[in-house]
Amino acid sequence: MKTYICIDIGGTAIKHGVLGENGDFLTTDSLPTEAWQGGEGIVKKVLSLAADYQKEYHPEGVAVSTAGMVDCKKGVIVHAGPQIPNYKGTAIKERVEQATSLPCEVENDVNCAALAEYTFGAAKGSESCLCLTIGTGIGGAFVQNGEVYHGFSGCGCEVGYMLQPGGEFQKLASATALVEKVRARKDGEGNWNGRTIFDAARAGDRDCIEAIDELCEALGLGIANICYVLNPEVVVLGGGIMAETDYLNDRIDRAMNAHMVPILAQNTRLAFAQNRNHAGMLGAYIHFIRTQSQSVPNGQRL
Numbered sequence: 001m002k003t004y005i006c007i008d009i010g011g012t013a014i015k016h017g018v019l020g021e022n023g024d025f026l027t028t029d030s031l032p033t034e035a036w037q038g039g040e041g042i043v044k045k046v047l048s049l050a051a052d053y054q055k056e057y058h059p060e061g062v063a064v065s066t067a068g069m070v071d072c073k074k075g076v077i078v079h080a081g082p083q084i085p086n087y088k089g090t091a092i093k094e095r096v097e098q099a100t101s102l103p104c105e106v107e108n109d110v111n112c113a114a115l116a117e118y119t120f121g122a123a124k125g126s127e128s129c130l131c132l133t134i135g136t137g138i139g140g141a142f143v144q145n146g147e148v149y150h151g152f153s154g155c156g157c158e159v160g161y162m163l164q165p166g167g168e169f170q171k172l173a174s175a176t177a178l179v180e181k182v183r184a185r186k187d188g189e190g191n192w193n194g195r196t197i198f199d200a201a202r203a204g205d206r207d208c209i210e211a212i213d214e215l216c217e218a219l220g221l222g223i224a225n226i227c228y229v230l231n232p233e234v235v236v237l238g239g240g241i242m243a244e245t246d247y248l249n250d251r252i253d254r255a256m257n258a259h260m261v262p263i264l265a266q267n268t269r270l271a272f273a274q275n276r277n278h279a280g281m282l283g284a285y286i287h288f289i290r291t292q293s294q295s296v297p298n299g300q301r302l
Contacts, residue, residue, distance in 0.1 A: 023120075138159060235269070256268070
């Protein structure tokens, strides 16, 4: 059976595993990114993981999903935030191929998550989908007819930087923004994170309820603005706090539809990511297969 090394580089953790050609993970694990070590530190971790997996699984290639803006053809990071210092310019594809003698393909992590949801997840069977990951910031990706929209310089759908009243989209509607709002309302008291905020909201905490409502309103406005440009069939939301689907679904849907004309609202479906922690790795595999012009087990082209 053919196998593929899949690595998902995030600011906090590097998820990694081996995927079989039947689409099942043979093994998965994660380790701290230790982003303070910068691009070179991340590359060393990736090369070490690849070397270990090569010994046991004899893989066909290495599929990488990563934070930052990526030149997919060169497999180079062309822009990265301050969370990973000295990451810009890191030539992941070249370094991996030199060290392993295996083909390597690299794609942005949100683009990978979108590919995973479009192919195997919440947007399966759709013509187009907008995927947003709501975490430290907000990442965006758009897939139409199976193709990721990269834009002219590879910066397409970087919607977190989009402006709306009050500031950047990601500074108003991210998980970070939610936690900061609750901490401010509580005058810094308490150990607040996404889970504790939603638990408190369900228990009737007014500060937490209002902060979540404000998050949903900002998300709804941002999503509506993006939909006026891209007109996706499905909007897929992912990220840690989006696991609170039962609490968020109706609230975000109402906020989104309130800012859309009826024809757009009626033809835009809201969904929540299904692939969770495996989305980046799975999407990296899909990108690898497509780029390498291979086919999937059931004969269906990805």
